[in-house]
Amino acid sequence: MLAAILGGYLLAIVSLFFYQRAPQFTSYLISLLVAGLAAYFFSFWGEVTADDALVFSYSWVNTLEVNLHFYLDGLSLFFVLLITTFGAVILFYSSGYMRGEAYANRFFAYMLIFMASMIGLVLSANIIQIYVFWELTSISSFLLIAYKSQSADARKSALQALLVTAGGGLALLAGLILIGLESGSWYLPDILEHDLSQSAYLPAILVLLFLGAFTKSAQFPFHFWLPNAMEAPTPVSAYLHSATMVKAGIFLLFRFNPVFEGIEYWQQTLMIVGSATMLMGAVLAMLQKDLKKILAYVTISTLGLMVAAIGIGTDAALKAGLVYLLVHALYKGSMFMIAGNADHEAGTKDIRKLGGLAKKMPFTAAAAVLSGLSMAGFPPLLGFIGKEKLYEASMHAPSFEILLTGAFFISSVLYVCIAIILAYGAFFGNANAQVYEKAHEAPFSMWFGPLLLASAGLLFGFFNYPLSEGILGPAVSSIAGNSLSIDLKLWHGFSWVLLLSVVTLASGLGLYLVRNKYEKLLSFVQKERSWTPEQLYFKALTGLDRLALGQTRFIQSGYLNNYLITIIGFLSVASAYIYISRDLLPDQIPELAPIRTRTVYELTPLLLIGVGVYKIFTTRSRLTMLVSIGLLGFGVASIFIFFSAPDVSITQFLVETITLLIFMLIIHRLPQHKLLDNVPRQFLHVGVSIVFGCLMTLILLSVESADGASGFKDYYLENSLEIGKGKNVVNVILVDFRALDTLGEVTVICIAALGIVALNQLNLKSEEK
Amino acid sequence: MRTLLLATAIRLLLPVFFLFSLYMFFRGHDLPGGGFIAALVLAIGVLFHLLALGKQKTLRLFGNSTYWMIALGLLAIIGAAFFGIFKGGAMLEAYWIQAKIPFIGKLGTPILFDAGVYLVVLGVSLTIAFALFED
Numbered sequence: 048m049l050a051a052i053l054g055g056y057l058l059a060i061v062s063l064f065f066y067q068r069a070p071q072f073t074s075y076l077i078s079l080l081v082a083g084l085a086a087y088f089f090s091f092w093g094e095v096t097a098d099d100a101l102v103f104s105y106s107w108v109n110t111l112e113v114n115l116h117f118y119l120d121g122l123s124l125f126f127v128l129l130i131t132t133f134g135a136v137i138l139f140y141s142s143g144y145m146r147g148e149a150y151a152n153r154f155f156a157y158m159l160i161f162m163a164s165m166i167g168l169v170l171s172a173n174i175i176q177i178y179v180f181w182e183l184t185s186i187s188s189f190l191l192i193a194y195k196s197q198s199a200d201a202r203k204s205a206l207q208a209l210l211v212t213a214g215g216g217l218a219l220l221a222g223l224i225l226i227g228l229e230s231g232s233w234y235l236p237d238i239l240e241h242d243l244s245q246s247a248y249l250p251a252i253l254v255l256l257f258l259g260a261f262t263k264s265a266q267f268p269f270h271f272w273l274p275n276a277m278e279a280p281t282p283v284s285a286y287l288h289s290a291t292m293v294k295a296g297i298f299l300l301f302r303f304n305p306v307f308e309g310i311e312y313w314q315q316t317l318m319i320v321g322s323a324t325m326l327m328g329a330v331l332a333m334l335q336k337d338l339k340k341i342l343a344y345v346t347i348s349t350l351g352l353m354v355a356a357i358g359i360g361t362d363a364a365l366k367a368g369l370v371y372l373l374v375h376a377l378y379k380g381s382m383f384m385i386a387g388n389a390d391h392e393a394g395t396k397d398i399r400k401l402g403g404l405a406k407k408m409p410f411t412a413a414a415a416v417l418s419g420l421s422m423a424g425f426p427p428l429l430g431f432i433g434k435e436k437l438y439e440a441s442m443h444a445p446s447f448e449i450l451l452t453g454a455f456f457i458s459s460v461l462y463v464c465i466a467i468i469l470a471y472g473a474f475f476g477n478a479n480a481q482v483y484e485k486a487h488e489a490p491f492s493m494w495f496g497p498l499l500l501a502s503a504g505l506l507f508g509f510f511n512y513p514l515s516e517g518i519l520g521p522a523v524s525s526i527a528g529n530s531l532s533i534d535l536k537l538w539h540g541f542s543w544v545l546l547l548s549v550v551t552l553a554s555g556l557g558l559y560l561v562r563n564k565y566e567k568l569l570s571f572v573q574k575e576r577s578w579t580p581e582q583l584y585f586k587a588l589t590g591l592d593r594l595a596l597g598q599t600r601f602i603q604s605g606y607l608n609n610y611l612i613t614i615i616g617f618l619s620v621a622s623a624y625i626y627i628s629r630d631l632l633p634d635q636i637p638e639l640a641p642i643r644t645r646t647v648y649e650l651t652p653l654l655l656i657g658v659g660v661y662k663i664f665t666t667r668s669r670l671t672m673l674v675s676i677g678l679l680g681f682g683v684a685s686i687f688i689f690f691s692a693p694d695v696s697i698t699q700f701l702v703e704t705i706t707l708l709i710f711m712l713i714i715h716r717l718p719q720h721k722l723l724d725n726v727p728r729q730f731l732h733v734g735v736s737i738v739f740g741c742l743m744t745l746i747l748l749s750v751e752s753a754d755g756a757s758g759f760k761d762y763y764l765e766n767s768l769e770i771g772k773g774k775n776v777v778n779v780i781l782v783d784f785r786a787l788d789t790l791g792e793v794t795v796i797c798i799a800a801l802g803i804v805a806l807n808q809l810n811l812k813s814e815e816k
Numbered sequence: 817m818r819t820l821l822l823a824t825a826i827r828l829l830l831p832v833f834f835l836f837s838l839y840m841f842f843r844g845h846d847l848p849g850g851g852f853i854a855a856l857v858l859a860i861g862v863l864f865h866l867l868a869l870g871k872q873k874t875l876r877l878f879g880n881s882t883y884w885m886i887a888l889g890l891l892a893i894i895g896a897a898f899f900g901i902f903k904g905g906a907m908l909e910a911y912w913i914q915a916k917i918p919f920i921g922k923l924g925t926p927i928l929f930d931a932g933v934y935l936v937v938l939g940v941s942l943t944i945a946f947a948l949f950e951d
């Protein structure tokens with residue numbers, strides 16, 4: 048199982064390095080292997096039933112209770128089959144679509160990384176693991192949208208998608224952590240049994256989960272990233288942005304439905320946000336002229352539809368939502384590939400220029416007709432069953448049944464109209480001579496996929512017993528939290544639902560005939576506005592930039608003495624706070640060992656220090672000042688000699704010397720030395736110096752009085768030779784006892800050196816200009 | 817600081833600085849000294865060389881090797897740190913060769929660690945000096 052999940056990542060590396068050698072062979076091999084993966088997961092067919100789930104566990108970060116648990120129940124099996132079969136079909140399609148692209152190896156690698164992450168996400172039984180895979184899908188989506196990295200639009204859209212979805216992911220992480228803490232378990236099957244409805248954190252948990260799910264599944268007001276993500280190559284739109292990744296949010300809602308089912312906030316938020324998104328997406332889709340943009344808005348709308356179905360929350364609604372998810376994946380995956388074919392083989396995605404292509408592209412047109420019929424909900428396709436189920440669910444909803452049915456009706460009418468525009472308008476009707484001349488049928492690899500998915504929509508309409516029994520039934524059972532079965536019948540007898548379906552189809556056709564008026568009616572929607580969610584997103588970004596700039600200007604003044612004052616001041620205040628708050632101030636000055644002055648020359652260091660200090664305050668030359676500071680340092684260093692700390696003393700001598708020398712190297716590059724004539728500033732400098740001096744004295748005194756208690760000194764002295772095998776305790780501490788500290792310090796000075804070199808280069812460059 | 821006296825002297829003294837720095841390094845585990853001090857000794861010698869003879873002449877001796885020193889030094893430190901893990905012990909655990917090696921003395925992962933510190937400190941000081949110094 049672990050191999051099946053992580054195999055995708057391995058395959059990604061393989062494709063990265065070997066694709067260029069044999070592009071066709073590698074891409075066929077990849078789709079074949081992914082098909083094999085799908086077959087592997089199909090082998091669980093029958094093992095996973097409504098009451099039975101499989102668990103696979105692997106130890107990972109055991110101490111943090113983060114382990115790799117994979118959980119295969121009806122819902123995850125449904126999703127994993129969706130991901131792998133669509134993966135195989137779309138990768139096969141990509142083998143034709145990406146032929147001749149310079150960086151196709153990266154494309155396949157990203158697609159495989161995405162697929163593996165998505166599989167990991169739906170199979171995760173540990174909620175932290177869910178988050179990890181969740182963000183991995185966002186990152187691979189970012190890489191795929193930015194695939195055409197030379198295009199500024201692609202980069203911008205990729206960043207937008209990443210910020211929105213990964214930002215939502217962070218909210219999700221917080222929500223998952225709250226769930227974990229509240230339920231006392233990180234293990235999904237345990238959590239699903241848990242009742243969180245009485246938790247004090249329930250509102251927070253719900254809001255965070257919603258943020259995660261709504262950003263990922265492009266719900267209002269986070270929908271704007273999805274149409275922009277159409278910058279990605281078409282197979283990416285077909286795979287990530289219609290069939291799988293955007294459904295991760297729906298998956299999350301499905302997954303946690305048993306926990307939150309029946310909670311009013313949960314049901315109503317989903318119902319309202321879902322319906323709003325559904326209507327908005329459908330209305331806006333009609334106004335688009337670009338095939339892929341139309342499809343993107345329909346995707347947003349359909350995702351809203353599923354969210355609304357979860358919001359209704361009855362068994363019938365959950366079933367309808369799940370069935371519609373499959374319906375949508377089939378027709379939308381196929382339609383995106385059809386749009387790709389039109390773009391690739393006829394040279395345009397603009398629906399105003401496309402028309403009459405059926406003669407030139409018969410297989411693509413057949414796929415378009417089939418998926419269009421399924422989208423419109425025409426019998427006997429699976430789309431018809433999906434729509435019937437939806438109407439049935441909304442008519443028997445526990446509340447707002449009229450409003451919900453109305454919303455479903457309006458969006459369904461719009462879907463019918465859009466389906467006609469897509470399938471009929473592009474492939475029949477009047478041909479644009481220029482486009483028509485150039486157009487030709489796509490190669491086998493590129494019409495096989497869409498036709499396969501579209502035909503599946505037809506096949507499942509008639510023959511769906513194994514599907515409903517083997518997968519959909521167990522899946523809806525895991526969503527609802529109790530054993531259910533799904534019955535996908537085409538014919539339910541005469542009913543209100545059937546009548547509504549017929550009216551929908553007729554109104555859709557009618558709308559198609561008057562669609563130009565619709566556009567005029569809604570022209571106000573297309574006006575530029577400053578308060579759309581997308582504009583707010585851009586405003587937030589520029590605001591963030593400004594904040595960062597202001598903060599940098601405030602903190603990074605560029606004056607070394609400001610930095611020193613800040614650092615020393617902060618250290619002093621923080622230490623003083625600790626001293627006072629913990630009451631560490633010594634009551635009396637501890638008795639210090641008397642200084643045994645044996646000879647007069649032991650007083651010379653004091654003389655050196657005195658002369659140094661005097662010179663620092665009297666000289667006007669920078670060089671003299673520098674030498675005086677050195678003198679002071681040497682004085683301190685010689686004190687160490689008398690108190691038998693030769694290592695410290697040598698080090699200080701050397702450091703003083705090298706500091707002086709390095710200063711000599713650059714002294715001629717510094718500006719003219721000036722004395723500070725700003726009086727408040729002088730007081731500040733003196734004040735900071737005095738406070739810092741007092742603080743250091745205080746620290747030294749406390750160290751002196753606490754020294755005996757810690758026992759470190761004795762430990763090091765006793766064990767240096769025995770354990771550290773060295774007589775020089777200082778050195779043994781540095782390289783053995785406290786080597787980890789040294790490791791950190793050494794790394795820091797390396798980074799500092801790199802920083803100095805880099806800054807110096809920068810300086811040179813600006814001088815050259 | 818272009819004085820003939822210093823320029824002539826430092827050319828002859830640089831090897832002495834080097835030998836003294838090696839001496840400080842190897843005595844370090846038992847007597848005052850060690851990687852940090854030893855590296856500073858040599859760095860001071862090189863800085864005098866730089867001041868007395870100019871960047872060109874010093875760079876002829878060192879070239880790009882200062883970056884290599886930093887890299888190798890970090891590698892040595894990390895190697896010493898991970899040696900214990902590969903041996904099945906803890907990170908940074910000390911391992912010693914039992915036999916004493918003539919002229920050098922004891923050998924073990926702390927010595928390798930110290931050698932890493934030596935290289936990094938030398939490399940960093942020289943890198944900074946070369947970056948900042950202009951003739």
